[in-house]
Amino acid sequence: MHGQIIKAINGFYYVKTVEGIMECKAKGKFRLDGIMPLVGDHVVVEKEDDGYDVISQIEKRKNEIIRPHVSNIDMLLIVLSAKTPKPDFMLVDKLIIEAKRNDIEPVLCINKCDIAKADLLEDIKSQYADYNILEISAVTKQGFDSLKEKIHGKTSCLAGQSAVGKTSILNILCDIEREIGTTSKKTERGKHTTREVNLLQIDESSLIIDTPGFSILSVENILPEELMQYYEEFEPYAGNCYYKMCMHYKEPDCAVKDAALQGKINNIRYGRYISLLEELINKEKRKYD
Ligand SMILES: Nc1nc2c(ncn2[C@@H]2O[C@H](COP(=O)(O)OP(=O)(O)OP(=O)(O)O)[C@@H](O)[C@H]2O)c(=O)[nH]1
Ligand SMILES: [Mg+2]
Ligand SMILES: [Zn+2]
CATH class of the missing domain: 3.40.50.300 (P-loop containing nucleotide triphosphate hydrolases)
Structure with missing residues (x-):
């Protein structure tokens, strides 16, 4: 039977199906493969002999x-x-x-x-x-x-x-x-x-x-040179930087930095971009230490 996980608590998953909400466990193979079912997953549920329904398949995720x-x-x-x-x-x-x-x-x-x-x-x-x-x-x-x-x-x-x-x-x-x-x-x-x-x-x-509120979120697996692409407001200026691969950091003739200085881009958010960029650069460095 197909369904979608709507809640997960202590190893139990609640799957919404056409027959209502089923309380399930996940098949052991997921743990072995290092996969964890998530709220939002589309899954296949099977009846097991011991009475519990189990999630036997997780359909390909659009994102996670x-x-x-x-x-x-x-x-x-x-x-x-x-x-x-x-x-x-x-x-x-x-x-x-x-x-x-x-x-x-x-x-x-x-x-x-x-x-x-x-x-x-x-x-x-x-x-x-x-x-x-x-x-x-x-x-x-x-x-x-x-x-x-x-x-x-x-x-x-x-x-x-x-x-x-x-x-x-x-x-x-x-x-x-x-x-x-x-x-x-x-x-x-x-x-x-x-x-x-x-x-x-x-x-x-x-x-x-x-979801529960939280305050700490670490950015994982982002390369420093990748970060800028997640700042929409840089896009109109980025093409005018002197360096093609400009990270809008300490490079000369950076159009993004100029735009921030002139207030065309919000300077406070640009400042946080720089903090985050430095954090990522330091992380990269530590990788090779
Ligand atoms: N004045 C006002 N108060 C609000 C508004 N929305 C929420 N609140 C109040 O803010 C407080 C927190 O609201 P919640 O909905 O529990 O906040 P939450 O983001 O779900 O918090 P967590 O579950 O702890 O992550 C409650 O006292 C609400 O009454 C609003 O639009 N105006
Ligand atoms: Mg809440
Ligand atoms: Zn630049």
């Missing part, structure tokens, strides 16, 4: 992202808050990179616009001016018509820091009531209310995955 660890995603909804918790911009940058590397469309959802800090909202919008941005509120439902339109017919995944409102958004989209958290007044951080990855159906053709 590491954090959150899910598969077969069309769109990454990167949620950030226009008030608290304060955005972790490096995390947003890394999520954009993770999406683009895997052929997933990143969409920034600025939530809590009902209580937005005006200057923060403007800052976010100017840093990511070249990206798809939706201004929404899970309280007033502002912007949800555009959001629904955007995710129609797709499998989307909510990602971002704890307490930005991922589950609140999901609850509205799916018309359900999953547990939402609070932000601590003192630390302004969330409490990691959502603990599982869950795939839910919005309508016949749209699916959405809620």
Whole structure:
């Protein structure tokens, strides 16, 4: 029987099939091969003699992202808050990179616009001016018509820091009531209310995955010279650099760096590009030490 994994907990997988949701284990061969079934996987389920249904096959994945660890995603909804918790911009940058590397469309959802800090909202919008941005509120439902339109017919995944409102958004989209958290007044951080990855159906053709919030994401297996291709705003300028293979770092006559200095490209985001680039260059160096 065919189905899709909608939840994974402690070695059990919940697979949605035409006959309902089946609780399954994974065949031992997957562990031996170092493969882990993921939420989003399309699988084949077989009945075993010991009573458990088992996942015997995983169909080829369209893509797989590491954090959150899910598969077969069309769109990454990167949620950030226009008030608290304060955005972790490096995390947003890394999520954009993770999406683009895997052929997933990143969409920034600025939530809590009902209580937005005006200057923060403007800052976010100017840093990511070249990206798809939706201004929404899970309280007033502002912007949800555009959001629904955007995710129609797709499998989307909510990602971002704890307490930005991922589950609140999901609850509205799916018309359900999953547990939402609070932000601590003192630390302004969330409490990691959502603990599982869950795939839910919005309508016949749209699916959405809620994930636990996180703050650390390391970029793995990216070559320094590859990084620039995940910054859309560099593209109009990159062709004018003196060096064809310019990394927009310390090279002379770099059109991207000039654009950042002149404010044509957001300078703060360019600065984070440089930090990340240096991190990757150092990683490369250490490989050969
Ligand atoms: N004012 C306002 N508060 C919101 C909005 N969306 C969510 N909240 C509040 O923000 C807090 C966190 O919301 P959650 O939906 O639990 O956030 P989350 O991103 O799922 O957090 P984790 O599951 O910990 O990753 C709750 O107190 C919500 O009521 C919004 O649009 N406006
Ligand atoms: Mg949540
Ligand atoms: Zn350059």
